[in-house]
Amino acid sequence: METVLSGIRPTGNLHLGNYFGAVQSFVKLQDEYRCFFFIADWHSLTTHPRPENIRQSVKTILAEYLACGIDPEKATIYVQSDVHEVVELYLYLNMNAYLGELERVTSFKEKIRKQPDNINAGLLTYPSLMAADILIHKANKVPVGKDQEQNMEMARKFARRFNTIYDVTYFPEPESFHFSDKALKVPGLDGSGKMGKSEGNAIYLVDDEKTIRKKVMKAVTDAGPTVPHSEKPEPVANLFTMMEIVSTQDTYDYFNEKYNTCEIRYGDLKKQLAEDINTFCTPIRERILEIAADNAYMDKVARLGAQKATESAARTILEVREIIGFRP
Ligand code: AMP
Ligand code: TRP
Numbered sequence: 001m002e003t004v005l006s007g008i009r010p011t012g013n014l015h016l017g018n019y020f021g022a023v024q025s026f027v028k029l030q031d032e033y034r035c036f037f038f039i040a041d042w043h044s045l046t047t048h049p050r051p052e053n054i055r056q057s058v059k060t061i062l063a064e065y066l067a068c069g070i071d072p073e074k075a076t077i078y079v080q081s082d083v084h085e086v087v088e089l090y091l092y093l094n095m096n097a098y099l100g101e102l103e104r105v106t107s108f109k110e111k112i113r114k115q116p117d118n119i120n121a122g123l124l125t126y127p128s129l130m131a132a133d134i135l136i137h138k139a140n141k142v143p144v145g146k147d148q149e150q151n152m153e154m155a156r157k158f159a160r161r162f163n164t165i166y167d168v169t170y171f172p173e174p175e176s177f178h179f180s181d182k183a184l185k186v187p188g189l190d191g192s193g194k195m196g197k198s199e200g201n202a203i204y205l206v207d208d209e210k211t212i213r214k215k216v217m218k219a220v221t222d223a224g225p226t227v228p229h230s231e232k233p234e235p236v237a238n239l240f241t242m243m244e245i246v247s248t249q250d251t252y253d254y255f256n257e258k259y260n261t262c263e264i265r266y267g268d269l270k271k272q273l274a275e276d277i278n279t280f281c282t283p284i285r286e287r288i289l290e291i292a293a294d295n296a297y298m299d300k301v302a303r304l305g306a307q308k309a310t311e312s313a314a315r316t317i318l319e320v321r322e323i324i325g326f327r328p
Contacts, residue, residue, distance in 0.1 A: 004033040004035045005133070006144060008039065009041075009044040010041055010044055010057040013197075013205065014064040014068070021145035022144055025143035035074065038078045041079055046120065062298055062301065062302065066301065067205070067288040068284060072301045077305045078306050082305070083136070083309045085313035089135060090128055092162075093128040097128045101154070102127065108124060108126065111123055127155070134174045135162075135171050138172055141177040144183075145183055146183035149176060156175075160173060187237075188201035189220070189238060190235075203281075209282065216277060222236060225264070246273070246280050247276040251276065
């Protein structure tokens with residue numbers, strides 16, 4: 001059976017971008033595959049070296065994972081830092097990762113621009129740690145958003161390189177996975193391309209109805225088209241993309257028709273969109289609050305996940321040590 005794996009850094013709450021870009025796929029895949037979903041708390045140190053309350057941040061994501069429908073009976077849900085074997089594989093991969101290729105990774109270049117005072121080795125070797133996360137369970141499919149393509153390319157490269165150097169066919173080459181024919185990019189509603197926590201434009205799953213309404217009503221639009229069937233400028237196209245994601249086909253078609261005949265009233269569209277986002281988020285929010293209040297349950301899930309993930313990881317490390325030539 002093929003293995004699916006993915007992770008998210010605990011640097012804030014889950015937003016619609018995370019959900020539709022990644023988490024939705026996790027939920028759908030857990031019935032059919034051997035699945036691992038983890039919380040990448042070590043990775044978060046690359047940008048937040050002195051986390052304020054890392055345990056709380058991890059719990060937040062854990063509650064949100066569970067509220068979205070990831071089932072700990074089906075999938076292994078764990079915290080990265082609970083599985084020490086990952087570090088050993090990270091070390092081996094780093095020995096065959098070259099400065100030049102790591103420096104060329106776009107997200108590294110972006111991050112050193114954003115944090116010039118903290119260009120740490122962890123940031124440089126972010127792709128090796130991510131590859132270790134993936135290869136430790138010999139994962140085949142990795143559901144991630146478009147922004148992770150280059151990290152995935154590196155993971156494949158490291159897998160191939162390991163196999164070549166030690167003359168084995170051990171690690172499978174992991175591929176990115178998305179449900180639709182291409183990776184989904186959930187747009188921001190502020191006219192910018194992508195929804196994200198660092199972009200400051202995110203609608204969070206845990207946002208209450210009023211907050212969501214406020215965020216949507218604030219979305220950037222324009223004066224409206226004057227020529228039938230004109231192309232949608234980006235901020236307007238983003239609203240329609242969001243509608244495509246959360247609303248029914250009928251609703252989308254209705255407003256699209258209004259746009260094409262130049263009768264669109266953005267106030268109406270936003271009201272509908274806010275309502276549809278709320279219909280989607282409200283039950284999830286209620287579950288998040290319920291699960292987040294149940295510390296005993298979350299501890300149990302994390303402990304069980306750590307145990308299952310460690311078993312799988314330990315098996316890999318044993319084999320890797322043998323392949324390289326260490327005492328198993
Ligand atoms: P991040 O919140 O940037 O750590 O991303 C966690 C996961 O959510 C990754 O797989 C991202 O590719 C995905 N993701 C984040 N924002 C978006 C977005 N706006 N559209 C699609 N996927 C996203
Ligand atoms: N880099 C991913 C992100 O920023 C998080 C991540 C870490 C990850 N390790 C992973 C995703 C392994 C998939 C597989 O969102």
